[in-house]
Amino acid sequence: MNGVDILGYSAGFITTLTFLPQVLKTYKEKSARDISLNMFLIAATNEIMWVVYGFLKNDMVIVLTNAVVLVLSLTMVVFKLKYSKSVANKIE
Protein backbone atom coordinates (compact mmCIF):
# COMPACT_ATOMS: atom_id res chain seq x y z
CA MET A 1 0.00 0.00 0.00
CA ASN A 2 1.56 3.33 -1.07
CA GLY A 3 0.97 6.87 0.21
CA VAL A 4 -1.82 7.55 -2.29
CA ASP A 5 -3.68 4.40 -1.19
CA ILE A 6 -3.29 5.39 2.46
CA LEU A 7 -4.70 8.85 1.64
CA GLY A 8 -7.65 7.22 -0.14
CA TYR A 9 -8.45 4.82 2.72
CA SER A 10 -8.08 7.64 5.27
CA ALA A 11 -10.39 9.88 3.24
CA GLY A 12 -12.90 7.03 2.94
CA PHE A 13 -12.82 6.38 6.68
CA ILE A 14 -13.44 10.06 7.46
CA THR A 15 -16.28 10.20 4.90
CA THR A 16 -17.96 7.36 6.79
CA LEU A 17 -17.99 9.40 9.99
CA THR A 18 -18.91 12.82 8.53
CA PHE A 19 -22.57 12.69 9.68
CA LEU A 20 -21.70 11.47 13.20
CA PRO A 21 -21.21 14.94 14.83
CA GLN A 22 -24.62 16.01 13.47
CA VAL A 23 -26.31 12.85 14.80
CA LEU A 24 -24.72 13.37 18.24
CA LYS A 25 -25.59 17.10 18.36
CA THR A 26 -29.21 16.51 17.36
CA TYR A 27 -29.58 13.58 19.78
CA LYS A 28 -28.20 15.72 22.60
CA GLU A 29 -30.15 18.91 21.87
CA LYS A 30 -33.42 17.31 20.63
CA SER A 31 -33.78 20.11 18.10
CA ALA A 32 -33.69 19.73 14.30
CA ARG A 33 -35.59 22.77 13.06
CA ASP A 34 -32.65 24.04 10.97
CA ILE A 35 -31.84 20.61 9.50
CA SER A 36 -32.82 19.96 5.88
CA LEU A 37 -34.99 16.83 5.67
CA ASN A 38 -34.34 16.71 1.91
CA MET A 39 -30.58 16.57 2.46
CA PHE A 40 -30.80 13.41 4.56
CA LEU A 41 -33.54 11.82 2.41
CA ILE A 42 -31.29 12.35 -0.64
CA ALA A 43 -28.28 11.05 1.32
CA ALA A 44 -30.15 7.90 2.42
CA THR A 45 -31.43 7.19 -1.10
CA ASN A 46 -27.94 7.83 -2.45
CA GLU A 47 -26.35 5.47 0.10
CA ILE A 48 -28.78 2.70 -0.91
CA MET A 49 -27.56 3.22 -4.51
CA TRP A 50 -23.91 2.98 -3.33
CA VAL A 51 -24.61 -0.19 -1.30
CA VAL A 52 -26.27 -1.84 -4.34
CA TYR A 53 -23.37 -0.64 -6.52
CA GLY A 54 -20.89 -2.14 -4.04
CA PHE A 55 -22.71 -5.50 -4.10
CA LEU A 56 -22.83 -5.51 -7.92
CA LYS A 57 -19.10 -4.69 -8.06
CA ASN A 58 -18.45 -7.23 -5.28
CA ASP A 59 -16.65 -4.46 -3.35
CA MET A 60 -17.29 -4.91 0.37
CA VAL A 61 -15.43 -1.69 1.27
CA ILE A 62 -18.02 0.31 -0.70
CA VAL A 63 -20.88 -1.76 0.78
CA LEU A 64 -19.77 -1.42 4.41
CA THR A 65 -18.71 2.25 4.40
CA ASN A 66 -21.93 3.31 2.68
CA ALA A 67 -24.01 1.10 4.98
CA VAL A 68 -22.62 3.10 7.92
CA VAL A 69 -23.53 6.42 6.25
CA LEU A 70 -26.98 4.98 5.38
CA VAL A 71 -27.65 4.21 9.06
CA LEU A 72 -26.50 7.72 10.10
CA SER A 73 -28.63 9.34 7.35
CA LEU A 74 -31.75 7.38 8.35
CA THR A 75 -31.10 8.32 11.98
CA MET A 76 -31.09 12.00 10.96
CA VAL A 77 -34.35 11.53 9.00
CA VAL A 78 -35.97 10.07 12.15
CA PHE A 79 -34.50 12.85 14.34
CA LYS A 80 -35.73 15.53 11.89
CA LEU A 81 -39.28 14.16 11.99
CA LYS A 82 -39.17 13.74 15.78
CA TYR A 83 -37.39 16.93 16.88
CA SER A 84 -38.32 19.40 14.15
CA LYS A 85 -40.81 21.33 16.26
CA SER A 86 -38.91 21.39 19.55
CA VAL A 87 -37.79 25.05 19.34
CA ALA A 88 -41.34 26.16 18.47
CA ASN A 89 -42.68 24.11 21.40
CA LYS A 90 -40.22 25.74 23.77
CA ILE A 91 -41.28 29.22 22.63
CA GLU A 92 -44.94 28.31 23.13
Add this chain to the structure above:
Amino acid sequence: MNGVDILGYSAGFITTLTFLPQVLKTYKEKSARDISLNMFLIAATNEIMWVVYGFLKNDMVIVLTNAVVLVLSLTMVVFKLKYSKSVANKIE
Protein backbone atom coordinates in the same frame (compact mmCIF):
# COMPACT_ATOMS: atom_id res chain seq x y z
CA MET B 1 -20.98 1.73 -20.24
CA ASN B 2 -23.07 -1.00 -18.62
CA GLY B 3 -25.88 -0.78 -16.06
CA VAL B 4 -23.51 -1.00 -13.09
CA ASP B 5 -21.43 1.90 -14.44
CA ILE B 6 -24.57 3.97 -14.98
CA LEU B 7 -25.62 3.26 -11.36
CA GLY B 8 -22.16 4.34 -10.14
CA TYR B 9 -22.15 7.58 -12.14
CA SER B 10 -25.73 8.35 -11.07
CA ALA B 11 -24.85 7.70 -7.41
CA GLY B 12 -21.75 9.92 -7.73
CA PHE B 13 -23.79 12.73 -9.30
CA ILE B 14 -26.36 12.60 -6.47
CA THR B 15 -23.58 12.52 -3.84
CA THR B 16 -22.29 15.79 -5.30
CA LEU B 17 -25.62 17.49 -4.70
CA THR B 18 -26.44 16.01 -1.25
CA PHE B 19 -25.54 19.19 0.68
CA LEU B 20 -27.39 21.52 -1.70
CA PRO B 21 -30.84 21.34 0.02
CA GLN B 22 -29.16 22.22 3.36
CA VAL B 23 -27.30 25.18 1.82
CA LEU B 24 -30.54 26.47 0.23
CA LYS B 25 -32.59 26.00 3.43
CA THR B 26 -30.00 27.76 5.60
CA TYR B 27 -29.56 30.59 3.08
CA LYS B 28 -33.34 31.10 2.96
CA GLU B 29 -34.02 30.87 6.70
CA LYS B 30 -30.81 32.53 7.99
CA SER B 31 -30.78 30.11 10.92
CA ALA B 32 -28.14 27.47 11.62
CA ARG B 33 -28.45 26.85 15.35
CA ASP B 34 -29.18 23.12 14.95
CA ILE B 35 -26.42 22.59 12.36
CA SER B 36 -23.24 20.79 13.51
CA LEU B 37 -20.19 22.95 12.72
CA ASN B 38 -17.98 19.89 13.25
CA MET B 39 -19.86 17.95 10.58
CA PHE B 40 -19.14 20.53 7.89
CA LEU B 41 -15.56 21.19 9.08
CA ILE B 42 -14.90 17.45 8.85
CA ALA B 43 -16.65 17.31 5.47
CA ALA B 44 -14.56 20.23 4.12
CA THR B 45 -11.28 18.73 5.37
CA ASN B 46 -12.32 15.37 3.95
CA GLU B 47 -13.16 16.88 0.56
CA ILE B 48 -9.71 18.51 0.40
CA MET B 49 -8.25 15.01 0.97
CA TRP B 50 -10.41 13.62 -1.86
CA VAL B 51 -9.43 16.45 -4.23
CA VAL B 52 -5.71 15.81 -3.51
CA TYR B 53 -6.31 12.06 -3.92
CA GLY B 54 -8.03 12.71 -7.25
CA PHE B 55 -5.10 14.82 -8.49
CA LEU B 56 -2.58 12.16 -7.37
CA LYS B 57 -4.61 9.45 -9.14
CA ASN B 58 -5.08 11.77 -12.12
CA ASP B 59 -8.85 11.19 -11.83
CA MET B 60 -10.67 14.39 -12.76
CA VAL B 61 -14.09 12.90 -11.90
CA ILE B 62 -12.96 12.54 -8.27
CA VAL B 63 -11.39 16.04 -8.32
CA LEU B 64 -14.41 17.81 -9.78
CA THR B 65 -17.18 16.05 -7.84
CA ASN B 66 -15.36 16.56 -4.53
CA ALA B 67 -14.54 20.18 -5.41
CA VAL B 68 -18.31 20.81 -5.68
CA VAL B 69 -18.94 19.21 -2.25
CA LEU B 70 -16.00 21.20 -0.83
CA VAL B 71 -17.59 24.48 -1.95
CA LEU B 72 -20.97 23.45 -0.46
CA SER B 73 -19.29 22.36 2.81
CA LEU B 74 -17.36 25.62 3.15
CA THR B 75 -20.57 27.53 2.41
CA MET B 76 -22.23 25.70 5.32
CA VAL B 77 -19.27 26.52 7.61
CA VAL B 78 -19.67 30.21 6.76
CA PHE B 79 -23.49 30.04 7.21
CA LYS B 80 -23.07 28.26 10.57
CA LEU B 81 -20.73 30.98 11.85
CA LYS B 82 -22.95 33.74 10.45
CA TYR B 83 -26.44 32.46 11.32
CA SER B 84 -25.83 30.36 14.41
CA LYS B 85 -27.34 32.89 16.82
CA SER B 86 -30.28 34.03 14.74
CA VAL B 87 -32.97 32.11 16.67
CA ALA B 88 -31.64 33.46 19.97
CA ASN B 89 -31.60 36.97 18.50
CA LYS B 90 -35.22 36.64 17.40
CA ILE B 91 -36.28 35.52 20.89
CA GLU B 92 -34.50 38.53 22.40
